[in-house]
Amino acid sequence: MFSIKQIIFLTVLQAIAGHAAPTPRDATPVQAGAAPPASFTANPNIGPGGSNYKDSPHFRIYGGSSSQQDAAIAMLEGAYTCFVDTLGWRSSGLSYNDAQDDGPWTKVNIYAVGSLSGGAAGVMHSDYATGMSWLEVVTSYVATPGVTIHEYGHGLTYHAKNWVDQSRTGAWWETTANFIAETYKNSNLCAAARAKYNQPTGDTEVNLNKVIGDSFQVIVDGTSGSGNYYEAWPFFTFLTNNLDNYASLGANTLLEMWAQYSKGSNETPLHTLARLSTSITVPKLVGRYWARMAYADIGSAQISSAFQSRRSNINYANLDQTGSSGGTTNYRVKSSRQPRYMGSNIIPLKKSGAVTVNVSVTNTSGAFTATLAIRNTSSGTTRYVELVNGSGSTSVANGEEATLVVANTPNLIQYDPFSLSSDVMKGLNYQVAITGATA
Ligand SMILES: *[C@@H]1O[C@H](CO)[C@@H](O)[C@H](O)[C@H]1NC(C)=O
Ligand SMILES: *[C@@H]1O[C@H](CO)[C@@H](O)[C@H](O)[C@H]1NC(C)=O
Ligand SMILES: *[C@@H]1O[C@H](CO)[C@@H](O)[C@H](O)[C@H]1NC(C)=O
Ligand SMILES: *[C@@H]1O[C@H](CO)[C@@H](O)[C@H](O)[C@H]1NC(C)=O
Numbered sequence: 001m002f003s004i005k006q007i008i009f010l011t012v013l014q015a016i017a018g019h020a021a022p023t024p025r026d027a028t029p030v031q032a033g034a035a036p037p038a039s040f041t042a043n044p045n046i047g048p049g050g051s052n053y054k055d056s057p058h059f060r061i062y063g064g065s066s067s068q069q070d071a072a073i074a075m076l077e078g079a080y081t082c083f084v085d086t087l088g089w090r091s092s093g094l095s096y097n098d099a100q101d102d103g104p105w106t107k108v109n110i111y112a113v114g115s116l117s118g119g120a121a122g123v124m125h126s127d128y129a130t131g132m133s134w135l136e137v138v139t140s141y142v143a144t145p146g147v148t149i150h151e152y153g154h155g156l157t158y159h160a161k162n163w164v165d166q167s168r169t170g171a172w173w174e175t176t177a178n179f180i181a182e183t184y185k186n187s188n189l190c191a192a193a194r195a196k197y198n199q200p201t202g203d204t205e206v207n208l209n210k211v212i213g214d215s216f217q218v219i220v221d222g223t224s225g226s227g228n229y230y231e232a233w234p235f236f237t238f239l240t241n242n243l244d245n246y247a248s249l250g251a252n253t254l255l256e257m258w259a260q261y262s263k264g265s266n267e268t269p270l271h272t273l274a275r276l277s278t279s280i281t282v283p284k285l286v287g288r289y290w291a292r293m294a295y296a297d298i299g300s301a302q303i304s305s306a307f308q309s310r311r312s313n314i315n316y317a318n319l320d321q322t323g324s325s326g327g328t329t330n331y332r333v334k335s336s337r338q339p340r341y342m343g344s345n346i347i348p349l350k351k352s353g354a355v356t357v358n359v360s361v362t363n364t365s366g367a368f369t370a371t372l373a374i375r376n377t378s379s380g381t382t383r384y385v386e387l388v389n390g391s392g393s394t395s396v397a398n399g400e401e402a403t404l405v406v407a408n409t410p411n412l413i414q415y416d417p418f419s420l421s422s423d424v425m426k427g428l429n430y431q432v433a434i435t436g437a438t439a
Contacts, residue, residue, distance in 0.1 A: 040093045040105040046127045047109045047134040055107065058093060064112035064139050071143035072110060074197040079149050079184045082193035083156055089255050092152070092159050096131030106132050108155060110148070112139040122147045124154035133158045145185050146178075146205055153180030162261035168268045169261075171222030171229040171417035176254060178205065179233035183240070186302050189251055204302035207231045212293055212307075212346055213315040218424050219270075219286065219342035222417035229417060234298055238289045239273075241299025247279035270342070270412055283342075283409035287369025288384070290344035294373035294403035297382045304380070318345040319432065319439050328358075328435045333406075338427025339368075341415065344407035351437035354398045358435040361390030361406055365429040369409045374402050393436075402437060406430060 039057040044050075053062045054069035059076045061069040083089045093105040113136050116123055121144075122137040133155030141147035154177050163169040184190050185202035194201060210231040219235065221227040239253040248256075253276070261272045274282045292298050296307030319331035339345055349357065361370045370387040377399055385394045396402045408428035415424045432439075 036091060036093060036103070036105050040107045042107045043109070043130060043132070046106070046130055046132050047111055047125070047136075050111075058107055060107045060109050061142070062109060062111045064142055068112060068139065068142050072112070072137075072148060075143060075145055075148060075184075075199060076108075076110070076152060078190070078193045078197035078199045079145075079152055079180075081196055082184060082190035083180070086193060087189065087251060087255060089156055090160050092133060092155050094159060096126065096159060096161060096164070098131065106130065108132065108152070109134040110142070110152075111136045112142045113137070114139065122151040124151045124158070126158055145181050145202065149181040149184045150177045153177035156180065157258065160255075160258035162258050162263055163269075166261070166264075166266045167418070168266050168414065168416050171220055171227070172269050174222075174229045175220055175232045176236060178230055179236040179240075179254070181205070182233060182237070186300070187237075187240075189240070204300065204306050206234060206296075206300075206303045206306050208296070208307060208310050208314055212296075215290060215293065215344045215346050216318070216337045216339045216427070217343050218340045218415075218417065218420060220417045221340075221420065223420065227417070234293065234296075234300075234303065235286075235289055237300055237303065238292060238298040239285075243292070243297070243299050244288060246277060246285070249277055266414075268412070268414055271414070274412060282412060283367065284369060286342045287344075287371060287386075287405075287407045287409050290346065290369075290407045291371035291373050291384050291386075291405045292382075293344075294346050294348075294405050295375045295380075295382055297373075297375075316346065316348055318347055321439075322431070328433050329438050330431065330433050331439055332431045333427075333429060335427070335429075338429055339406065339408035340427055341408060341410070341413060341424035344405055347404040347406070347439050349402045349404060349434065349437040349439060351396060351402065354395065355436040356393055356395050357402055357437045358393035359387060359391065359404055360433045361387065361430050362433070363429070363431045364390065366408065366426075367410045368428055368430065369407045371405045371407075372402055373405055374400050376400050390430075396437070404432070404434070404439070406432070 042060045050062045053060050056073040056077050058080045061072050084091050092108050094101055121141045125134050135151045137148050157163055157173055182205055210228055211234055217228050220229050220232050222229045239249055242250040256276050257269055257272050260276055270282050296303050318337045320334055322330045322332050370390050372385040372394055375382045385392055413423055415421055
């Protein structure tokens with residue numbers, strides 16, 4: 001499987017560091033409903049410019065061969081159609097400094113280059129004078145959505161404005177850029193846009209060894225080398241596909257997490273989500289996310305099928321057995337696997353035939369959400385039994401499988417994923433008694 005995550009570096013934080021708040025412009029009447037032009041204006045002064053380029057309505061590609069330029073344009077125009085035209089995100093043609101969203105409308109410049117510093121495959125920059133994003137992508141990756149649409153995803157985040165210069169959102173820029181690339185590649189939300197530009201429906205970049213095998217980590221952990229911030233994007237797939245039909249969540253969730261970010265507050269994206277989500281608290285929502293990850297049941301056929309083919313290789317060694325009596329087995333979470341802030345343990349259960357599974361999570365060191373995920377192995381249908389105060393029981397039929405999910409879900413904490421504090425690194429200690437099955 002193709003994976004370029006190790007070599008996609010983001011320099012947006014450096015690029016936007018010191019990018020002062022936009023200067024307020026003189027008030028000009030907003031032209032309600034003023035439509036953008038069919039083709040935006042190119043500006044060769046954004047980035048180094050050059051003479052080898054090709055234009056499309058919303059982009060200019062410098063460098064590369066004519067066929068590479070054509071391939072990049074089809075992909076980028078497909079992404080523009082999906083995210084801006086279909087999903088209503090703020091246009092990448094609008095300056096960061098344009099408070100009225102009335103133009104000018106400028107093409108995004110993309111430069112195909114020989115190499116980038118640090119071995120990066122792509123980089124997003126912002127141009128202070130024009131308030132425009134521009135991208136550099138290594139030529140061999142220019143038609144690879146995992147690179148070019150990832151970087152364009154940073155551009156869309158920049159043009160959406162409110163996460164810029166907010167350090168607690170910093171690591172989340174990678175999480176969301178990978179979500180944007182994944183959505184472009186295979187989500188039904190972008191299917192019409194892909195068809196319009198004759199783009200294939202791609203496979204998934206999901207890294208299940210990381211997302212599930214290391215689910216104990218802080219939900220977005222920006223630690224260099226061991227963090228998960230490039231891999232944690234299925235949380236956005238879960239929110240966007242909203243299979244539980246939670247009020248006010250769905251296809252517009254990332255857009256709203258940008259739009260409703262409390263300007264200049266440096267809050268975490270989860271704090272924004274807490275205002276957005278009207279029918280379920282974020283701790284409970286995160287608990288359901290992890291319950292659904294037990295069988296990768298978050299509304300993506302590609303992720304679901306990747307899970308079925310790779311599940312036998314995932315590290316599920318979360319518990320140590322501490323004893324058993326009368327059909328009940330007792331366990332304690334391994335100290336190295338205690339779920340950290342908004343992380344979880346995903347614990348497949350073993351059973352034979354039809355059973356009643358009774359689970360009791362006790363002696364916990366903090367707030368948690370425990371759920372039994374049950375899957376019909378022939379239809380793939382899932383159901384979720386939330387354990388009240390850690391306890392509950394359910395029958396599991398012969399053709400069903402069950403997984404216990406325990407998530408560390410305290411009240412929200414303001415934290416910087418690039419500099420994890422002791423309160424988010426604190427693991428959830430717990431014990432669990434299981435009857436009718438074993439871990
Ligand atoms: C489940 O286990 C708990 C604690 O071990 C016990 O109190 C409860 O009666 C059990 N419930 C069922 C339905 O077996
Ligand atoms: C509960 O957990 C604590 C550690 O968090 C441990 O010291 C204590 O022995 C446990 N209690 C029982 C009854 O096992
Ligand atoms: C599982 O799904 C199959 C196929 O849809 C169905 O026939 C069966 O009844 C289901 N099993 C349970 C326990 O719901
Ligand atoms: C759960 O625990 C809380 C606090 O101990 C208690 O008030 C509540 O009644 C319990 N709920 C159930 C259903 O046992």
